[in-house]
Amino acid sequence: MINSNWWKYLGAVLVLYSIIGGLLFVNPNNLLFLDETVRNLNFHVPMWFTMIALLFISVVNSMKYLKTFDLKYDIIASKCAAVAVLFGLMGLATGSVWARFSWGSWWTADAKLNGAAIGELLYLAYLILRNSIDEPSKKARLSSVYSIFAFPLFLVFAWIYPKMITNSMHPGSGDTVGFNQYPLNNNLRMTFYPAVIGWICMGWWMSTLLIRNEFLRLNKQKNEN
Amino acid sequence: MKIKLLILLSFISTMAFAQTHENPFYSNGKIYVVVTVISIIFTGIVVYLITLDRRLKKTEKELKDKP
Structure with a gap:
């Protein structure tokens, strides 16, 4: 997967398709009170799907590291987490804009919003923890253990807890059902699923660039010694 | 080359799907x-x-290739 190219082009084409289709296709007229902003579903939500997918790859590689103590797994885990944090920040920013024009405020004390923000901080802490340790194997071991605790906590804060509480304004949390519970015009689905797959491919592509760069750096250090 | 063709095709298919609304955001194209x-x-x-x-x-x- 890391050496082939087809999925990179697939990701780019799917995202481009979702941009064009997401803006042009006829969408359900005024779902809830969203008017045309329902189109944000094609852009805001895939950010979170991509973040969770990359964090999943990250935690799997952290486990692999603890099993083999091969530094390459630690590199994969950390770079995936770094790109995931970027996607999370974009998810927070886009969500904030969408909230301003549907709920009237940039930020509300909603379980979903605060949970996502806490999850984001969990992984920012992961990156800071890594950068504060110089010795490579110690850095890898500590951050791998941290990552194994952080991933379930992230899911609980950003996904499970907002579903358990009784009231939330965010779709798919508390008493507000997700968009898939409404009789949707299928055009929304026609762009949403490709957008999710496309953005996950793009996120993984961005991660592999960082991973390969880090591998090169390690190789260079090895050659020099 | 294949990629360019794919992108072009996706453009064309989208144009075919797109419809104009009564909404002023779309009506003037x-x-x-x-x-x-x-x-x-x-x-x-x-x-x-x-x-x-x-x-x-x-x-x-x-x-x-080096080592």
Whole structure:
């Protein structure tokens, strides 16, 4: 997967398709009170799907590291987490804009919003923890253990807890059902699923660039010694 | 080449699906300008990623051939 190219082009084409289709296709007229902003579903939500997918790859590689103590797994885990944090920040920013024009405020004390923000901080802490340790194997071991605790906590804060509480304004949390519970015009689905797959491919592509760069750096250090 | 064809086809299929609304945002057809602008920006970012990818591949090959 890391050496082939087809999925990179697939990701780019799917995202481009979702941009064009997401803006042009006829969408359900005024779902809830969203008017045309329902189109944000094609852009805001895939950010979170991509973040969770990359964090999943990250935690799997952290486990692999603890099993083999091969530094390459630690590199994969950390770079995936770094790109995931970027996607999370974009998810927070886009969500904030969408909230301003549907709920009237940039930020509300909603379980979903605060949970996502806490999850984001969990992984920012992961990156800071890594950068504060110089010795490579110690850095890898500590951050791998941290990552194994952080991933379930992230899911609980950003996904499970907002579903358990009784009231939330965010779709798919508390008493507000997700968009898939409404009789949707299928055009929304026609762009949403490709957008999710496309953005996950793009996120993984961005991660592999960082991973390969880090591998090169390690190789260079090895050659020099 | 295949990729260019794919992108072109996706454009064409989208044009076929797109319908104009009574909504003023669409009725004058100017939304297409926005869609084109965003598509150009996104394509530019993808081209940048591709060149980064190629550059990395070149360095990887050099390192592999060296020792």
